[in-house]
Amino acid sequence: MPGVKVSVIVPVHNTGKYVDECAPSLLGQSLPADEYEVIYVDDGSSDDTPARVEKLAAVHPNVQVHTRPNSGWPGAPRNLGIRHAEGEYIQFVDHDDMLGPEALERLYEHAKHNDADVVLGKMSSTMVRPRRLFRHTVDVCTIEYDELMQSMSPHKMFRRAFIEEHGLLFPEGPWILEDLAFVSAAYLKAERISVLADYPCYYWMKRDDGGNNTRHRFNPRHGFWSNCRTVVRQIKDGTPPSDDIDALQNRLLHRLYHVEILSRTREPEILREEPAAQRERFEAARHLAIEEFPAAVREGLPTLSRLRAELLERGDFDGAVALAERIREVKVRSTVGGLRWKGGRLVADVTLDLQRGDGEPLVLLERDGKRWLDPELLAGVPGTEDGWEARDPFRLAYAELVVKDRDREDWWYPEGDLEVRLEPFGQGRSRLVASGRLRLDPERLAGGRPLARGVHDVWAYVQLLGVDRMVRLTGDGTPGAPAAGPALTGGRLALPYWTGSGQLALDVDQRRRRLGSDTAGAAAANTARGEASLPLPYLAATAASGPARLKVTVSALTADAALIAGDDGTTARLRLPARLRLPDGRHPVALPRSGAPVAYAVVRDGALLRLEGPAHASGAGRRFLDAVADHRQVRRVRRRLGR
Incomplete structure (x- = not known):
C-alpha cells in the first residue's frame, strides 16, 4: 500500500470469536483505510481462526494475512509482521484487545509532531490499575523519565525505521517476558519518546475464558527466571553502574525488582499459591536478587519493601509469609x-x-x-x-x-x-x-x-x-x-x-440516577414566561451548551421538560412545552420518583399559561386574567406588560 502511515500487527493463535470482537475496532479507525494496514499473523492455529482472518481480508483491502508454523508465543508472529510491514509506524495489538476509534490517527499525529521513535498511548484495562504515566501528555522524553517503566507491554507505536536501524526483534519461541525484552531495548535506544494521555488509545481487556492471564508464566519451559536475568543484564549493559540509589540504572532495575522479584515474597501470591511451589519460586527469586541486582536497588526501596527484600535475601520464607499476612490486613x-x-x-x-x-x-x-x-x-x-x-x-x-x-x-x-x-x-x-x-x-x-x-x-x-x-x-x-x-x-x-x-x-446525564425529591428542592416563587425557578446549583453552563432535558409528570401526563441555567449562578429554570393535553386548571408538576410537586402548571385550552411555585396563591385578578386568557386584547396587554 503506497503512503501507509501505520501498520497494525496482530498475532493470532486459536483466537476464535475474539478475532471478530477485536476486528471492528481495528477496521473502524478514523484514519482513512488507505493510510493504514492490518497485518494478521497466524501462529499455526488448529481452529477456525485462519478462516476468520481470511474472511476479513477478502472484504477489506487494507487487511493481509500471513501464516507460520506454531511457535508457542507472540514473539515470532510479531517479528514476521514487522518484516511485512510497510507503514511509517508500527502498532502492536493483541487479538483480544481493542483500539479506541481515533487511536491510530491521534498516535500518528502525536508521533509526527514530536518526531518520536516510540509513542505510548493511554491504556484502559480491566486487569490492571491505572498508571500515573498517563496522567499528562508528554511531547518528548527519554528513558530518564521514570514513569516509562510503568508500561512495559508492547502495545505501543514504534517508528519502523527505528526498529530496523537498531535491529529490534522479539525473542522467539515460548519466551515469557518477551515484551519486557523488546520494550526495554527500545526505551534504551530511543532518542525521543512521546506519551499521549488525553485519549484512550488501547483497551487491554480480560477475556471471559481467562485465556490472556499470565498465571502460567512459571512453567519451566518458558524460562521465566533466565529470561528475567536476560532483561536485567540488558538494562545493566545499557546504563552506567552506580552506588547512588537514584542513579538511572538503579531506578530502571527497581521496576523489575519490585514487580518480578518481590512479588514472590508478598501478598497475594505468597499466601495464595501452594506452599511447595511458592518456596521454589521464593528461592529462585532469592538467587536472582543476590546475583544480579545491585545493593543500591534494595537500599532504594520503601520501608516495608526493604524489609521484604531483607527476608528474601536471607532465605526466611516463613518470615516473608508472616509479614505478608500482617500487611494483607492493612x-x-x-x-x-x-x-x-x-x-x-x-x-x-x-x-x-x-x-x-x-x-x-x-x-x-x-x-x-x-x-x-x-x-x-x-x-x-x-x-x-x-x-x-x-x-x-x-x-x-x-x-x-x-x-x-x-x-x-x-x-x-x-x-x-x-x-x-x-x-x-x-x-x-x-x-x-x-x-x-x-x-x-x-x-x-x-x-x-x-x-x-x-x-x-x-x-x-x-x-x-x-x-x-x-x-x-x-x-x-x-x-x-x-x-x-x-x-x-x-x-x-x-x-x-x-x-x-x-x-x-x-x-x-442521568445514566442511573434521576433528579428527584432527594436531589432538588421545591420552587417557592412564581415566575413569568412559562418558567419556574428551582433552587438548583449548577456548573458553568452557557447558552451555547443548551438546556438539560428531563421528564416531568404534570398531573397524569408525562412531559418533556428542560432545565436552563439561571443568570445568578445558583438556580436553574424549569421550562415545559407550550401545549399540554390537559384540562383547564392548576396541575402539579413533579420530578420522576418524587411525591411533592416542584411547581404547578396553569393550563387553559391546552395552552400553558404559566408555572407557579407550590407556595404561590393566585389572587382574584390573576384568576380573571386566566379566564379571559384567549381574548386578543388581553393577550396584547399581557405582552406589553411582559407577562
Missing part, C-alpha cells in the same frame, strides 16, 4: 469533607491514611532520634523483634485520585495533587497521611473533553511505606443518598451520590 481509610460545587467543579477535601488490621492507625515510633515501623504491625514476624527502621518514610511515597468511567473502563485524573506528610499522633508517634483537594470538572476531565454519559466512580491510589492500595473514595454520607447538590453542566445533569456501600460516584 487498609486505607479515606475522609471526605466539604463536598460541594465550586467554580464549575465538584470539590472536596480528602485525607487518606493507613490502618492496621485491628482498625488502629499504622504509626511510626520515634526513638533514639530515629523512626521505627509500628511494632504492632511486625508482631510475630521473625527477625523484627528489635524493630525495623523507617529510614526515609517518604521514599517513593505518593497518593492520587482517579475517576473511573464505569461503562468504558476509562480512567481520568482530576486536577490537583495530594501531599504526603508526617502528622504527629502523640506519645512519640506519627503517621503518614496524604491529603489534598478533589477538583472534578465534568466538562474537562476526559482529556480536556466532557465526561461521557454514565456513572463515574472516584478512587484513590496510595503508595505509602511500601504498601500500595487502590480503593474507592468513601465518605460518611448516607448510602444511596445524594453526596452534594445536583449540577447543570454542559446541558446535562450531574448528580453526585453515595453508592450503597457509601462510595462517591457521579452520574452524568
Whole structure:
C-alpha cells in the first residue's frame, strides 16, 4: 500500500470469536483505510481462526494475512509482521484487545509532531490499575523519565525505521517476558519518546475464558527466571553502574525488582499459591536478587519493601509469609469533607491514611532520634523483634485520585495533587497521611473533553511505606443518598451520590440516577414566561451548551421538560412545552420518583399559561386574567406588560 502511515500487527493463535470482537475496532479507525494496514499473523492455529482472518481480508483491502508454523508465543508472529510491514509506524495489538476509534490517527499525529521513535498511548484495562504515566501528555522524553517503566507491554507505536536501524526483534519461541525484552531495548535506544494521555488509545481487556492471564508464566519451559536475568543484564549493559540509589540504572532495575522479584515474597501470591511451589519460586527469586541486582536497588526501596527484600535475601520464607499476612490486613481509610460545587467543579477535601488490621492507625515510633515501623504491625514476624527502621518514610511515597468511567473502563485524573506528610499522633508517634483537594470538572476531565454519559466512580491510589492500595473514595454520607447538590453542566445533569456501600460516584446525564425529591428542592416563587425557578446549583453552563432535558409528570401526563441555567449562578429554570393535553386548571408538576410537586402548571385550552411555585396563591385578578386568557386584547396587554 503506497503512503501507509501505520501498520497494525496482530498475532493470532486459536483466537476464535475474539478475532471478530477485536476486528471492528481495528477496521473502524478514523484514519482513512488507505493510510493504514492490518497485518494478521497466524501462529499455526488448529481452529477456525485462519478462516476468520481470511474472511476479513477478502472484504477489506487494507487487511493481509500471513501464516507460520506454531511457535508457542507472540514473539515470532510479531517479528514476521514487522518484516511485512510497510507503514511509517508500527502498532502492536493483541487479538483480544481493542483500539479506541481515533487511536491510530491521534498516535500518528502525536508521533509526527514530536518526531518520536516510540509513542505510548493511554491504556484502559480491566486487569490492571491505572498508571500515573498517563496522567499528562508528554511531547518528548527519554528513558530518564521514570514513569516509562510503568508500561512495559508492547502495545505501543514504534517508528519502523527505528526498529530496523537498531535491529529490534522479539525473542522467539515460548519466551515469557518477551515484551519486557523488546520494550526495554527500545526505551534504551530511543532518542525521543512521546506519551499521549488525553485519549484512550488501547483497551487491554480480560477475556471471559481467562485465556490472556499470565498465571502460567512459571512453567519451566518458558524460562521465566533466565529470561528475567536476560532483561536485567540488558538494562545493566545499557546504563552506567552506580552506588547512588537514584542513579538511572538503579531506578530502571527497581521496576523489575519490585514487580518480578518481590512479588514472590508478598501478598497475594505468597499466601495464595501452594506452599511447595511458592518456596521454589521464593528461592529462585532469592538467587536472582543476590546475583544480579545491585545493593543500591534494595537500599532504594520503601520501608516495608526493604524489609521484604531483607527476608528474601536471607532465605526466611516463613518470615516473608508472616509479614505478608500482617500487611494483607492493612487498609486505607479515606475522609471526605466539604463536598460541594465550586467554580464549575465538584470539590472536596480528602485525607487518606493507613490502618492496621485491628482498625488502629499504622504509626511510626520515634526513638533514639530515629523512626521505627509500628511494632504492632511486625508482631510475630521473625527477625523484627528489635524493630525495623523507617529510614526515609517518604521514599517513593505518593497518593492520587482517579475517576473511573464505569461503562468504558476509562480512567481520568482530576486536577490537583495530594501531599504526603508526617502528622504527629502523640506519645512519640506519627503517621503518614496524604491529603489534598478533589477538583472534578465534568466538562474537562476526559482529556480536556466532557465526561461521557454514565456513572463515574472516584478512587484513590496510595503508595505509602511500601504498601500500595487502590480503593474507592468513601465518605460518611448516607448510602444511596445524594453526596452534594445536583449540577447543570454542559446541558446535562450531574448528580453526585453515595453508592450503597457509601462510595462517591457521579452520574452524568442521568445514566442511573434521576433528579428527584432527594436531589432538588421545591420552587417557592412564581415566575413569568412559562418558567419556574428551582433552587438548583449548577456548573458553568452557557447558552451555547443548551438546556438539560428531563421528564416531568404534570398531573397524569408525562412531559418533556428542560432545565436552563439561571443568570445568578445558583438556580436553574424549569421550562415545559407550550401545549399540554390537559384540562383547564392548576396541575402539579413533579420530578420522576418524587411525591411533592416542584411547581404547578396553569393550563387553559391546552395552552400553558404559566408555572407557579407550590407556595404561590393566585389572587382574584390573576384568576380573571386566566379566564379571559384567549381574548386578543388581553393577550396584547399581557405582552406589553411582559407577562
